[in-house]
Amino acid sequence: MDAKDILGLPKNSVTQEKKSRPQKDSQRKPDGISREVYALTGGLAPLIPAIEASQLKKRPPSDEKITWQWLPFTNSARKDNLHLYHWVRIVNGVPPTGDYSFAKYNKSVDIVKYTDEEYEKYLTDPMWTKEETDQLFELCQSFDLRFIVIADRFPSSRTVEELKDRYYSVARAMLIARAPSPGDISGHPLVKEPYNVSQETERKRALSMVLSQTKQQERKDAEVLAEAKRITESRMVARGAEESELPVPSNAGPESAERAAAIPADTVSPSSNVQQHPSAAVAPSTITVDNASILASLRMLRVYLRTYALDQMVQAASSSAGLRTIKRVEQTLQELGVNLKPRVPTKAVCAEHLELRREILTLLNLQKQLQYKEAEGSSYRDGSYADTPGTPKHLSHGGDQDRTFVPDMSFAGERMGKRDQKRKAPGRLSEAPLPAHKRPRKSKAADL
Amino acid sequence: MSLTTSSRKQGENQPDDGASPAKPPRIKIGKSSEDSDKKGAHRRVKDVEICVPIVYGTIAFYLGRKASESQSHKWTVYVRGATNEDLGVVIKRVVFQLHPSFNNPTRVLESPPFELSECGWGEFEIGISLFFHNDICDKQLDLFHHLKLYPEDESGPQTTKKPVVVESYNEIVYPDPSENFLARVQNHPAVIVPRMPAGFNLPYPVSIESVNEREKGDTKDHPLSQWFMNFSEADELLKLAAARQQVQAHIVKLRRQLSVMDGPPPLSKQPTGYDYT
Numbered sequence: 001m002d003a004k005d006i007l008g009l010p011k012n013s014v015t016q017e018k019k020s021r022p023q024k025d026s027q028r029k030p031d032g033i034s035r036e037v038y039a040l041t042g043g044l045a046p047l048i049p050a051i052e053a054s055q056l057k058k059r060p061p062s063d064e065k066i067t068w069q070w071l072p073f074t075n076s077a078r079k080d081n082l083h084l085y086h087w088v089r090i091v092n093g094v095p096p097t098g099d100y101s102f103a104k105y106n107k108s109v110d111i112v113k114y115t116d117e118e119y120e121k122y123l124t125d126p127m128w129t130k131e132e133t134d135q136l137f138e139l140c141q142s143f144d145l146r147f148i149v150i151a152d153r154f155p156s157s158r159t160v161e162e163l164k165d166r167y168y169s170v171a172r173a174m175l176i177a178r179a180p181s182p183g184d185i186s187g188h189p190l191v192k193e194p195y196n197v198s199q200e201t202e203r204k205r206a207l208s209m210v211l212s213q214t215k216q217q218e219r220k221d222a223e224v225l226a227e228a229k230r231i232t233e234s235r236m237v238a239r240g241a242e243e244s245e246l247p248v249p250s251n252a253g254p255e256s257a258e259r260a261a262a263i264p265a266d267t268v269s270p271s272s273n274v275q276q277h278p279s280a281a282v283a284p285s286t287i288t289v290d291n292a293s294i295l296a297s298l299r300m301l302r303v304y305l306r307t308y309a310l311d312q313m314v315q316a317a318s319s320s321a322g323l324r325t326i327k328r329v330e331q332t333l334q335e336l337g338v339n340l341k342p343r344v345p346t347k348a349v350c351a352e353h354l355e356l357r358r359e360i361l362t363l364l365n366l367q368k369q370l371q372y373k374e375a376e377g378s379s380y381r382d383g384s385y386a387d388t389p390g391t392p393k394h395l396s397h398g399g400d401q402d403r404t405f406v407p408d409m410s411f412a413g414e415r416m417g418k419r420d421q422k423r424k425a426p427g428r429l430s431e432a433p434l435p436a437h438k439r440p441r442k443s444k445a446a447d448l
Numbered sequence: 449m450s451l452t453t454s455s456r457k458q459g460e461n462q463p464d465d466g467a468s469p470a471k472p473p474r475i476k477i478g479k480s481s482e483d484s485d486k487k488g489a490h491r492r493v494k495d496v497e498i499c500v501p502i503v504y505g506t507i508a509f510y511l512g513r514k515a516s517e518s519q520s521h522k523w524t525v526y527v528r529g530a531t532n533e534d535l536g537v538v539i540k541r542v543v544f545q546l547h548p549s550f551n552n553p554t555r556v557l558e559s560p561p562f563e564l565s566e567c568g569w570g571e572f573e574i575g576i577s578l579f580f581h582n583d584i585c586d587k588q589l590d591l592f593h594h595l596k597l598y599p600e601d602e603s604g605p606q607t608t609k610k611p612v613v614v615e616s617y618n619e620i621v622y623p624d625p626s627e628n629f630l631a632r633v634q635n636h637p638a639v640i641v642p643r644m645p646a647g648f649n650l651p652y653p654v655s656i657e658s659v660n661e662r663e664k665g666d667t668k669d670h671p672l673s674q675w676f677m678n679f680s681e682a683d684e685l686l687k688l689a690a691a692r693q694q695v696q697a698h699i700v701k702l703r704r705q706l707s708v709m710d711g712p713p714p715l716s717k718q719p720t721g722y723d724y725t
Contacts, residue, residue, distance in 0.1 A: 301587070303580065308617055346681045347619070349681050355692065370709070
């Protein structure tokens with residue numbers, strides 16, 4: 001509003017802001033601070049003032065006489081009876097009483113203690129000697145059950161999970177042995193949920209795998225997960241639709257599609273190249289499944305708008321595609337001169353629009369396949385570029401594909417422009433093989 | 449797709465009687481047909497969808513000399529049949545939700561033509577809720593439309609002659625309609641009903657209670673009809689067909705390229721001189 005004045009722009013576009021502005025102006029800024037300072041905070045007062053403004057002006061009560069003395073003190077948290085000195089605030093000649101104020105922070109964990117007899121009776125284990133167990137417990141006591149540190153200091157090499165397992169099973173056995181009756185401790189977390197070594201190892205392995213995934217793998221996973229979610233959702237819908245005399249086959253479809261989707265989810269870890277194919281293989285079957293379930297769910301509604309139906313179908317069709325692919329589809333539509341949302345959404349127009357979107361998806365998939373084939377072919381020839389650092393560079397040229405899309409159509413499908421861009425990738429990795437790289441490509445062009 | 453193809457019954461094809469739009473004939477309902485009427489309310493016709501094309505939007509005029517700070521424009525928001533036929537056959541009520549700064553921002557229209565005129569100065573989003581007759585469904589349909597008062601090109605002063613018109617086309621779809629509903633609207637020009645299979649029997653059309661304050665429900669001779677936009681699916685269909693052709697051609701080309709790439713590898717191990725085009 002003021003900005004427009006400053007820039008000299010005409011003030012004719014009146015927006016809704018004006019209507020709500022009178023309300024805002026009525027909220028006055030608080031007293032005590034200037035308007036500009038208040039505006040710095042974003043024009044909103046904090047919910048709870050950090051410091052009471054009144055406190056700042058308060059003076060200490062005049063009946064108290066404050067002096068400061070240099071006095072000795074002891075810390076109950078220490079065991080060595082050390083005497084240190086510090087300044088102490090004396091009020092009216094009376095020094096403060098009580099322990100050192102920081103002593104209460106000296107917390108420690110209660111470690112289970114066992115006698116030798118108890119060890120013989122309950123705690124013997126083929127994997128652990130008594131000395132090792134004693135050592136473990138000593139370390140646990142001194143390091144407050146910080147197993148990472150304990151594992152580091154442990155004389156023989158044991159994994160963190162093994163140490164945890166030993167400690168918790170000993171603690172659990174002691175708890176059970178010492179309890180007057182089993183019922184007393186059945187609620188104790190150690191008894192209810194014992195430490196599960198294999199589960200923990202597996203969990204940590206999975207976590208480290210997730211952490212070490214490359215960006216490309218992450219993207220693939222997200223796509224597969226979105227697809228699986230889509231499938232389960234359509235299964236829900238199909239199941240709901242089943243309740244009102246609709247054909248059952250739509251339910252069988254999601255089952256097989258879900259099994260197929262589970263397979264790519266399992267192959268998350270190993271190779272990055274193989275992943276494209278499972279998701280591509282699953283995609284065709286899920287397209288038909290989603291369509292049927294969308295139609296079923298639409299029929300469940302008593303009334304809906306044609307545009308709503310189209311949106312649902314478009315979503316279903318692009319469910320197997322990542323966000324980038326969807327953007328590319330939209331870009332293609334714009335290049336073809338087609339509205340992203342039809343201006344006259346009649347039944348025929350919507351059907352055509354949907355089919356067009358599907359065909360564009362097919363086209364993009366084919367282009368990707370072609371790219372892969374080229375990448376495989378060239379890496380096979382060059383040898384040194386077969387490893388993963390090279391592949392993401394190739395795949396990222398999906399973005400380049402967009403720019404050459406229109407020229408492709410007008411130049412009868414010659415992918416000349418793409419070759420130039422591909423040359424950049426090997427150049428980045430090393431300079432020497434570059435001339436060698438050119439020759440295989442030239443022979444390839446001759447093939448086409 | 450499992451949906452049946454629909455044959456269109458355009459309002460223009462039917463002879464216009466000039467006066468009120470074609471209303472379904474009032475049938476005296478005797479006791480014998482009461483049962484079939486009740487059943488017809490619950491029996492649904494499968495694999496049939498009734499489609500009602502509508503256009504909704506706003507037309508805004510600058511008031512020029514008569515404009516004031518708070519009332520610079522006079523605008524009308526409406527829902528009309530795409531071919532300007534009477535929507536009262538399916539729509540029972542339309543509720544327009546205006547900006548809270550208006551008096552009684554919830555405006556209810558109980559009969560066609562479903563429109564509302566106001567004066568104001570600000571642009572905002574108008575909520576339009578469509579309520580259908582009892583034999584159709586209980587659910588309402590919500591639309592939203594942004595009221596535009598100022599023209600795209602801000603060059604020059606505003607004119608009082610040419611209004612700012614923004615309209616949107618959409619179609620209301622009723623899947624699996626009840627027999628009564630279908631019977632009632634079968635021959636109405638505002639409604640698109642697919643061709644029934646031969647020998648399909650519908651109950652007698654049951655006319656609905658309608659409070660028709662105004663004689664005419666259609667918008668054919670509406671005072672603002674000169675500003676109504678034309679929505680023809682032909683243009684869009686043509687563009688889509690052309691686009692599809694282009695894409696299909698490109699797909700064929702790529703498929704050929706891919707098969708060429710897949711073919712050679714075992715053959716490439718052969719000594720040179722082998723021609724594999």
